Amino acid sequence: MPYNVMVVDDAAMMRLYISSFLKSRKDFKLVAQAANGQEALDKLPDLPDLDLILLDIEMPVMDGLEFLRHAKLKTRAKICMLSSVTVQGSPLAAKARELGADGVVSKPSGTVSHDLEEKTGDELTRVMRALVGA
Amino acid sequence: MMDEMDEIWMLYADDGAQSLDAMEAALDALEGGKGDMGAHIGALFRAVHTFKGNSRVLGLAQVEGLAHLAEDLIGLVRDEGVPLNGEITDILMRTGDALRGMLEETADTRADVEPGPTAGLKQDLRTMIGRLTGAEAEPAEPAPTAEPQPDVVPQKAAAEAPAAPKSEPEPEPEAASAPKAKAPVFDMGLAGLLDQLDGGDGAEFDEFEGDDDEPEFEPEDDPEPEAELEAEEDGAPQSEAEAEPEPEPEPAPQVKTVAEVTEGKLLAPDSEHHKIFNDMADKTCAALDALVAEWVEDTSPRAAHRQADNLHYAAGQLNLADWLALLEPVLSGDAPDLAATRDLSAAIRRLLSGESAAPEVAEEPAPEPEPMPEPAVDVVSEPVAEPEPAPEPQVEAKAAPVKKTTARPKPAAEVAEGKLRADQTYHQIFADMVFKTLDKMDALCANWSEDSSLAALRKEADGLRYAAQQLDLTGWVALLDPVAEATGMSHAAAKDHVAELRARAAQEFGDADAAPAQTRGPIDPAADGRAFFQAIAELYPLIADQGMRMGGDTPCTMEERRDLAERIADLAAPREYVRLVDSAHRLSQEPAGHAYRAAELALYEELVSVERSLPASVFDAEMMPPSKLLGAWCVDHIFETLQSLRKGMEARSVEDGANWFPAFSTLMRQVHFACLNYRIETASQLTMALIDLFARVRVDQKAPDVILLQMGRGFVDTMELVFDALDQGDTPDTSRIEKMFEEATNACFVASGVMTAKSIESRLGLPPEFHRVMSPESVKTAHEAIKEGLHFYVLRADLNDDDALAQGFLEWITTGVVRMITNVTVFLDKATLFDFLVASSLEEDRMVERLAMLDTTGTRLMMAQALKVREAPEAGAAEPDTLDLIPMSDVGDSLALLEAVGAISASHAQLEHELTQLASVDLVQDVMEALRATGVGELEQRVRSVLRDRLEQHNMRLQEISESGAQLSAELSHLQQESVAQRSRPSEVLLRPLKAYVATQARKIGVDASVTYVGGDVMLDQMLIEELRGPLKTLVNLRLSGEYPASRFHISVEAESDHVRVELTDNSPEAPVSEAYAVLADEMARKKGALRRVSLPAGAGVRFHLRVPQHMIVLDGMVVRVGHVRYVLPVDSIHRILQTDRLLPVAASGGARMLHIDEGPLVPVHPLLPEPADMPAGARLYVVLSSNQTRIAIPVDELLGQQLVMLRPLQGVLSGMRDMSGIAVLSGGEVGMVVAVSALASGDESKASVAA
Structure with missing residues (x-):
């Protein structure tokens, strides 16, 4: 039974890349996408079996940190930041940890990272599996 | 035999006398006017502060009260700029005398003193404080019997007395900027209160964090004098409760429930x-x-x-x-x-x-x-x-x-709560009420009468306002106030107000006609949050009680635990706080001990998460946020937490992966909340940054590398000093924290190369949106592009609505002519665009052309900026303090890499050796001789000529290859050196934390100790740094724990070709006789190092000499052959090489021989191998080596040449060879022994002295 994943990212191409990345991992299944935090928050009540959220930070309407602040209360799904601004040990990575992010991974080449799978795929997979307990 | 109380009272007497001695000494020094007056005042403050704290611990309220007043007065001088004068020193002298009398009496009677004898002095102190702060003097103490709860803290009043001593319950956001960065008075009180709830012995944390031998937390919640001053200043009435400056001697401040605390009641x-x-x-x-x-x-x-x-x-x-x-x-x-x-x-x-x-x-x-x-x-x-x-x-x-x-009476229960719990029903009712009221107001405005309408309007507004107040809808209250309180209002103004109210209603509740009453009115998150926390606050005592019982002998029954969990869950579930529900249930399931404590912490953290999702206005003076509770909890045990972190990091160097992280994270989060409690924002961020760094290592199931651990240790050292300063009432130095945060942020860049994101940002002049978003990969790509001389552009793209364009553009910028560095999101009005930083060989006009070809509309892709690459600044100026940048490279990985480079280098050297030999053969001659040897006659001239030409060409080709090989060999050697250099760090990274460590350890035993050092720039291998850290810490601990602890240490570090020398000198006259020194010396010897100690003359101190062999260094060596063995002699150590037979036997030294050279004294001969007895006489080749003014002569059979070799440590049975520092793979592929010149020289030095 694959783990259900929601991707929250404002860049359509990035959602595409992540979606493609998830398809190649049989133990994960993309069940929802959202282009900003508010949209994701609105979808949460309809996703009771969600296991994991891959969350960008810089998004319009509601950014990832604000979403994290609220979603962390409302869902048992693990939340993994996947953002270009969460470089290891950086202030935003620290902030995400403070707000209770379950995992943090950096996009390798910016907001739209075409090389996500190539450069960060293994790390992201390891983090995702660790978070869902796979 | 003394019981515990005897011991405590004895300690009290001793410590108290010491404090009063210190007080007197400081006063004398101040009167004398010599030395650093600031330091004297600081010492005076600390002495009185310590005395006060000790008195408080024993419940000696009268003693404590007098000390407290003295402390306040000194505080005015120290913190408020009040000039010190004779009047102040006089009264402090009097106070010191009085305190000494009190000390003697209390130590004797073990009870507090009567207030009468010192009432006058206290009044004098109050008067003086009042005068100096601009407040009036307080009245004399009322009778103790009139005292109410002694720990009632009129915090708010106290907080607004700017000139009053210790009136800063809320420190500045950064402790560094606060003149006196103490915990908020209320918090410190809370910590004490929680401690009581915990059983008063910190038992809650024992299981969680291991041993708990720290002294009890010293509460500091004594702002009574401030409150009095404030009240006086304001002319506020002095109730008996407020007027009482002294807490009752008995009992110690009592608290009924945590709920009372959290509600401010x-x-x-x-x-x-x-x-x-x-x-x-x-x-x-x-x-x-x-x-x-x-x-x-x-x-x-x-x-x-x-x-x-x-x-x-x-x-x-x-x-x-x-x-x-x-x-x-x-x-x-x-x-x-x-x-x-x-x-x-x-x-x-x-x-x-x-x-x-x-x-x-x-x-x-x-x-x-x-x-x-x-x-x-x-x-x-x-x-x-x-x-x-x-x-x-x-x-x-x-x-x-x-x-x-x-x-309008209401039930008593509701009265008790003060505010009605806000639930959705009430809000819906309120919404209905709003619309009905507005309808009435509209009607009033439509039929406005100057005589009566305003009163009616006020009445309506007041009724609605009352309802809003009950629901804590502060926004509504504020809107209604002007109407409800209006003493005069024009018709137009009234209409404006009503319109404003209606607009607010429409915004908040929607259209009155469209929405049915029962669906109108979303829950006000602030009111709901407040109601939630009011209800949770009632459970705090139960949670605390359960925690105490779970740590004691009478753990709660499962039923009790389930009941509490259900009560929490009942509050959380309707609000969909699912993780809080889970953590509540976890609290009912975890067994007693560590797991239970972790669950309890998790519960509080979930409550903090709820708090963070609510507006700050939910929490006011009446409502304590859970973060404050948690912060006080964490502050109370911060030193144990830091100690556990330190222990964990020591052990972690040998542990692997998943096991260590949960405990580390839990402890770090406690530090985080403690920092937040003191509002040390940078430190709280730093804890999270370190959690992030460690967490990412954890994902790979690895143990944190040595550098990360070093960063962690530095953090613990620094935070110990910070909290220690706060604990002492001093302002902590937080500058180091800022630097460490910068290091943490840059850590991954340093690991991946030499440039940081900051340096790229600077060279490209990147716009702000690109700051702090570049990953190490992006930095590397940009760095390479700069080196290649490419042009840099920022391209703006609107891609979200055109997949085909997006696909085409992304393919274009990632393949071939354009190279993407990174990209960021740009919010422009309502559009989400992306700025791409790219590098390309294309000139700007060509780039624009390409964009136009991709986006024919010209609206979705555009050139935002062409960047100009700036010149790299001078070396050393571009990068931030590289001394402090600690790379994240895994030591194991880098060692393996270095080994690999070494192996390749050795293999190549062997090939090159063969090639050189081949190239040196005269093939023509060789072939001719071979032909002649086989009886072939002279070849025809033409044949000979052709053969010669071909063979010479072949020979030349071989020589060319050999030369290229030599060049490659040099590059490989350089690579080896670079690899070694990358593993090297300045010894500063060892010495600076050690300095902090010494200060911390010294403070723990109640002394001051400082460290100076030289040689901080000496580069050492990481492994060697780790090898030195332990012995140095052991030594300073031993020297601090003696009868006469050292107060000054000086460390010098020197690196020689094959070893590192460290000297640790201190000023303790105590001879190092403990067994521990011998154990340490043995341990050093096992690692091929040495520890010697020398007592300085006239008891001036002791000097320790530590010698540790160098690892992983690239050595410029002379390879020699002795018999069949090859040795490498460090070129730096070679004094001269000579062939001679001028030997002198030295009979007194067991047949040793001395070499006579033209200059200087005789040089002892040290054969590397035993020489046969029938060694032929005559001239022999000698290499004279020099180390530390000592020379030795090594007889060798052959000099094989100079080469760079990588020194590797000896392992296994070889590790016992004292005179060898390691092995090296030589260019011929053979293994050479690297001679430890210093060890040889020191051995021969002693022999030479024996001979002399």
Whole structure:
């Protein structure tokens, strides 16, 4: 039974890349996408079996940190930041940890990272599996 | 045999005497006017502070009270710029004498002293403090019997006395900038209170964090004098409770429940308190009237505001909703003007006489009988909040006039809560009420009558405002205030107000006609959050009690635990706080011990998460946020937490992956909350940054590498100093924290190369949106592009709505002519665009052309900026302090890499050796000789010529290859050196943390110790740094723990070709005789190092010499052959090479021989291998080596040449070879032994001295 994943990212191409990345991992299944935090928050009540959220930070309407602040209360799904601004040990990575992010991974080449799978795929997979307990 | 109490009292007497000695010494020094006056004052403050704390621990309130006053006075000099004069030193001298007498008496009687004998002195101190702070002197102490709860903290009042000593309960955001960065007074009190709830022994944390041998937390919640000063300054009435400056000797500050603390209800309201309150209100009226009578525009509004604030605070303590409702509007706006002050006074009188505060409304009937909760009755004389009120009739009889009732009574339970719990039903009712009220207001405005409409409008507004107050809808209250309180209002203004109210209603509740009543009105998150935390606060004592029992002998039953979990879950579940529900259930399931403590912490963290999702306005003076509770909890045990972290990191160097992280994370989060409690924002961020760095290592199931651990240790050292300073009442130095945060941020860049994101940002002049978003990969790509001389552009792209364009563009910028560095999101109005930083060989015009070809509309892709690459700054100026940048490279990985480079280099050297030999052969000659040897006659000239040509060409080709090989060999050697250099760090990274470590350890044993050092720039291998760290720490610990602890250490570091020398010198006269030194020396010897100790003359101290062999260095060596063995002699050590037979035997040295050279003394000969007895006489080759002014001569059979070799440590049985520092793979592929010249020289030095 694959783990259900929601991707929250404002860049359509990035959602595409992540979606493609998830398809190649049989133990994960993309069940929802959202282009900003508010949209994701609105979808949460309809996703009771969600296991994991891959969350960008810089998004319009509601950014990832604000979403994290609220979603962390409302869902048992693990939340993994996947953002270009969460470089290891950086202030935003620290902030995400403070707000209770379950995992943090950096996009390798910016907001739209075409090389996500190539450069960060293994790390992201390891983090995702660790978070869902796979 | 002494029991525990005997010991405690003895300690008290000893410590107290020491403190008073220190106090006297500081006063003498101040009087003498010599030395650093600031330091003397600091010492004086600390001495009195310590004395006060000790007295408090033993419940000696009178002693503590006097010390407290002295401390306040010194604080004025230290922190407030009050000049020190003879008057102050005199009174402090008197105080010191009095304290000494008190110490003797209390130590003898083990009871507090009578207040009488020192009452005069205390009054003098108060008078002086009052004068210096601009406040009036306080009255003399009232009789102790009149004291209420001693730990009642009129915090708010205290916080507003700027000049009063210790009146800074809220430190500045950054402790560094705070003049006196102490924990908020309230928090410290809370910590103490929680400690009591914990059982007073920190037991809650024992299992969680291991041993708990720290002293009890010393509460600091004594702001009574400040409160008095404030009250005096404001002319506020002095209730007995407020006037009492001293806590009761017995019992120690007691707390009823955590709920009382968290709700701010520190006063258990009883009739006496209500009487006091009524008196206070009465006097407030008088003060307001006085202000009205002599109104001064400059000062009176503020004074009136203060009066209202004081009364408001008291009302808050007693939870008097009507009073709060009356006073809050006054405090929420500007300071009241003359009319408002007059009105306020009148309203207070009306409430005191039992009427409603608002004159018009008091006479009106209640609003429509809505199902809205009825307004509270503040029956001031009935402390209904108490479960068992049991009022005392005679006291009640004496109470001031009280409000008997209003037209709208409500149940006592609701009165006790003060505010109605906000739930959705009430909000829907409120929404309906709003619209009905607005309808009535509209009608009034439509038929406006100057005579009556305003009063009716006020009435409507007041009714609605009351409902809003009950639901804590502060926004509505603020909107309604101007109408409800209006004394005059034009028709137009009235219409404007009503329109404003309707707009707010439409915004908040939607259209009145469209939405049915039951669906209108979303939950006000603030009100709901407040209601939630009010309810949770009632459970805090139960949680604390359960925690205590789970750590004790009578753990709760499963039923009790389930019941508590359900109660928490019942509050959390309707609000969909699912993780809080889970953590509540976890609390009911985890076994006692560590797991339970972790669950308890998790529960509080979830509550903090809820807190963070709510507006800050939810929490005010009456409502303590859970982060404060958690912060106080963490502060209380911060030193144990840091100690556990340190232990964990020591052990972690050998542990792997998943096991270590949870404990580390838990401890770090506690540090985080402790930092937040003190508002040390950078430190709190740094803890999270370190969690992030460690967490990412954890994902790979690895143990944190040595550098990360080093960063962690540095953090612990620094935080110990910071918290230690806070604990001592000093201002901590937080500059190091800033630097460490920068290091943490840059860590991953340093690991991946030499440039940081910052340097790329700077060279490209990147716009701000690109700051701090570049990953190490992006930095590397940019760095390479700069080196290649490419052009840099920022391209703006609108891609989200055109997949085909997006696909095409992304393919274009990632393949071939354009190279993407990174990209960021740009929010422009409502559009989400992306800025791409790219590098390309294309000129700007060509780039624009390409963009136009991709996006023919010209609207979705555009050139935002062409960047100009700036020149790299001078070396050393571009990068941030590289000394502190600690790379994240895994030591194991880098070692493996280095080994690989070494192996390749050796293999290549072997090939090159073969090639050189081949190239050196004269093939023509060789072939001719071979032909001749086989009997072939002379070849024909033409054949010979052709053969010669071909062979010579072949030979030349071989030589060319050989030369290229030599060049490659040099590059490989360089690579080896680079690899080694990458593993090297300045010894600063060892010495600086050691400095902090010494200071911390010294403070722990109550002494001061400092460290100076030289050689911080000596580069050492990481492994060697780790090898030195342990012995140095052991040595300083030993030297600090002796009978005469060292107070100064000096360390010097020197690196020689094959070893590192460290000297540690201290100033303790105590001889190092402990067994521990011998153990340490043996340990060093096992690692091929050495530890020697030398006592300095005249007991000036002791010097320790540590010698550790160098690892992983690239050595420029002379390879020699002795018999069949090859040795490498460090070129730096070679004094000269000579062939001679001028040997002199030295009979006294067992047949040793000395070499006679032209210059200098005889040189001992040290054969590397035993020489045969039949060694032929005659001249022999010698290499004379020099180390530390000592020379030795090594007889060798052959010099094989100079080469760079990588030194590797000896392992296994070879590790016992004292005279060899390691092995090296030589260019011929053979293994050579690297000679430890210093060891040889030191051995021969001693032999030579014997011979002499």
